[in-house]
Amino acid sequence: MEIVGTSRALGEVHGLVQQVAATDSTVLLLGETGTGKELFASLIHDNSLRRSRPMVRVNCAAIPATLIESELFGRERGAFTDAIAQVGRFELADRSTIFLDEIGDLPAEVQVKLLRVLEDRQIERLGSPRSVPVNVRVVAATHRNLDERVADGSFRSDLFYRLNVFPIHVPPLRERSEDIPALVWHFVGEFSRAFGKRIDSISPATMAQLTEHSWPGNARELRNIVERAMVVATGPHLTIPIPHVVSLGVSRSAKLADVQKAHIRDVLESVGWRIRGAGGAADRLGLRPTTLETRMMKLGLFRPRRSA
Numbered sequence: 001m002e003i004v005g006t007s008r009a010l011g012e013v014h015g016l017v018q019q020v021a022a023t024d025s026t027v028l029l030l031g032e033t034g035t036g037k038e039l040f041a042s043l044i045h046d047n048s049l050r051r052s053r054p055m056v057r058v059n060c061a062a063i064p065a066t067l068i069e070s071e072l073f074g075r076e077r078g079a080f081t082d083a084i085a086q087v088g089r090f091e092l093a094d095r096s097t098i099f100l101d102e103i104g105d106l107p108a109e110v111q112v113k114l115l116r117v118l119e120d121r122q123i124e125r126l127g128s129p130r131s132v133p134v135n136v137r138v139v140a141a142t143h144r145n146l147d148e149r150v151a152d153g154s155f156r157s158d159l160f161y162r163l164n165v166f167p168i169h170v171p172p173l174r175e176r177s178e179d180i181p182a183l184v185w186h187f188v189g190e191f192s193r194a195f196g197k198r199i200d201s202i203s204p205a206t207m208a209q210l211t212e213h214s215w216p217g218n219a220r221e222l223r224n225i226v227e228r229a230m231v232v233a234t235g236p237h238l239t240i241p242i243p244h245v246v247s248l249g250v251s252r253s254a255k256l257a258d259v260q261k262a263h264i265r266d267v268l269e270s271v272g273w274r275i276r277g278a279g280g281a282a283d284r285l286g287l288r289p290t291t292l293e294t295r296m297m298k299l300g301l302f303r304p305r306r307s308a
Contacts, residue, residue, distance in 0.1 A: 002186065004179065005178075013040065016166075021043070021045075022047065024048075025165050025166050026118070026165040027044055027167075028140050028142075029139065029141035029168050030141075030146075030168065034173075034218030035170045035173070037141040037143075037170050038099065040168065041099045042099075045099075045139070054096060055098070056098045060105050060106045061105040069109070069126055070088065071088065072113075072114070073088040073126060074125040074126065088123065088125065091123065091134060093134070093136045096137070097136070097137045098137070100139070101141050102141070102143070103140040103163065104143070104155060106155075108154070115159045117134070118159075146160050173215040173219055177212070180207075180210055180222070181207055181210075187223050188202075188230065191227055192230070195230055199230070199236055202237070202239075203237075203279075206239060206284075210222075210240060213242055228263065229241070232259060232260045232263045232264075233286070234285065234287060237284070239285055239286075241267055260299065261299040264285065268301070273303045275292055275293065
């Protein structure tokens with residue numbers, strides 16, 4: 001993914017990134033899931049004096065608590081039963097940048113060791129008393145409210161102050177809705193190349209609905225919706241149904257027939273089950289009305305009866 005958009009909210013983030021990138025200051029990226037915090041971390045690194053070496057990425061929420069310490073700081077052979085020697089991510093990031101994603105989920109015992117690294121610029125491998133100096137720039141990110149986690153005792157206040165040197169709030173998509181059309185076309189271009197499909201148009205009404213939607217999953221959710229629409233697209237005109245709120249725990253089938261059925265139903269519902277004419281379901285799907293009717297029969301799609 002790329003950072004796409006020209007909104008004022010996004011421009012303010014770009015301005016902060018440009019101010020801090022050339023320094024070695026610790027950066028804390030704050031924002032909801034799916035807003036692109038990792039993209040801004042990459043932008044900070046790519047505009048820094050450390051850009052000649054690759055940035056090391058760590059998702060703190062994806063590594064089991066029993067392994068996160070050795071992943072970050074490394075371990076000596078025999079540190080625990082059957083343990084082999086391992087170089088940690090901080091050593092790999094020496095003279096570069098380490099991106100600690102979902103830092104708010106870091107276990108309490110590892111928070112203490114991370115604080116020591118930030119203060120002393122030294123790490124200790126698990127099972128070794130020897131300190132190893134590291135020259136690492138830290139960029140951290142979280143969707144958690146760290147103020148609340150500090151208040152409830154699940155995140156150390158001293159670590160928070162060390163990380164919060166230069167906080168940057170990455171805005172949710174609903175706060176930069178004017179960027180949505182550009183993002184939609186960016187994703188359409190991405191999937192056009194991937195699927196070998198050409199898309200020439202999206203109706204203004206569809207684009208307006210997409211712009212007005214709240215997008216709780218942010219740009220990541222928008223990308224998924226566009227991908228789904230591209231999978232079932234059969235012509236140069238793309239229809240993108242507005243997503244419904246899905247209850248937690250309810251999963252949808254990934255089978256192509258089921259995806260097509262759900263997509264066609266969404267379009268039919270959006271036009272009041274009108275198949276023919278300008279703006280009808282067939283027109284929006286880029287199909288002949290008879291072709292759509294045949295496909296509906298095969299998929300078992302029928303207009304619901306009106307209650308008396």
